[in-house]
Amino acid sequence: DQQVKQNSPSLSxxxxxxxxxxxxxxxxxxxxxxxxxxxxxxxxxxxxxxxxIKDKNEDGxxxxxxxxxxxxxxxxxxxxxxxxxxxxxxxxxxxxxxxLSFGAGTTVTVRA
Amino acid sequence: xxxxxQTPKFRILKIGQSMTLQCTQDMNHNYMYWYRQDPGxxxxxxxxxxxxxxxxxxxxxxxxNVSRSTTEDFPLRLELAAPSQTSVYFCASSPGVPGEQFFxxxxxxxxx
Numbered sequence: 707d708q709q710v711k712q713n714s715p716s717l718s719x720x721x722x723x724x725x726x727x728x729x730x731x732x733x734x735x736x737x738x739x740x741x742x743x744x745x746x747x748x749x750x751x752x753x754x755x756x757x758x759i760k761d762k763n764e765d766g767x768x769x770x771x772x773x774x775x776x777x778x779x780x781x782x783x784x785x786x787x788x789x790x791x792x793x794x795x796x797x798x799x800x801x802x803x804x805x806l807s808f809g810a811g812t813t814v815t816v817r818a
Numbered sequence: 819x820x821x822x823x824q825t826p827k828f829r830i831l832k833i834g835q836s837m838t839l840q841c842t843q844d845m846n847h848n849y850m851y852w853y854r855q856d857p858g859x860x861x862x863x864x865x866x867x868x869x870x871x872x873x874x875x876x877x878x879x880x881x882x883n884v885s886r887s888t889t890e891d892f893p894l895r896l897e898l899a900a901p902s903q904t905s906v907y908f909c910a911s912s913p914g915v916p917g918e919q920f921f922x923x924x925x926x927x928x929x930x
Binding site: 710712715737738740742747748749750751752755757787795799801802803804805806807808809810811 | 845849851858859860861862863866868876904908910912915916917918919920922923924
């Protein structure tokens, strides 16, 4: 049972424009959410996170928005750069739980 | 700091063979994890450990075993390899909960 869903397997965006990645979850116990970025033949690297007590968190070009009532979060990348081309995974964690539940990933391609 | 290291990077096994995937972290993290990633899927948790001597099953533990004798090392053992275990395996560690997990570069395993 997939508790974290990324319904768009791929996204193509022009350099300089905004990339918006979406993620939905079903488990109401999740209260901490993370985005990871993964290049081919490498492990995932942490990008940004958000706690359920917030609805927005920014870090440079990356902003994550959380809508708890809709069980939805999104990652905005502005402006998109060629080095942003990668697979992005959404992950969620319940309070005091060690485990992360991952979505299937969205492959972002930034076109020059 | 090397972070999380995994060996080997690649391995081909025959059905029924056994092997151990090595994972070491130098960040003194208590929590360690093993994931597998199949094509087009998110990461699925195999086993995790909250400290030396303590391990527990994740979502997909069948066919695998782990041990945690030191804080640094968390090897994953495959007994009687099967084609269904063809995957990319990632080891990760974290300092606490909630919070980001730090991933190794992965081991690509093929069982023929």
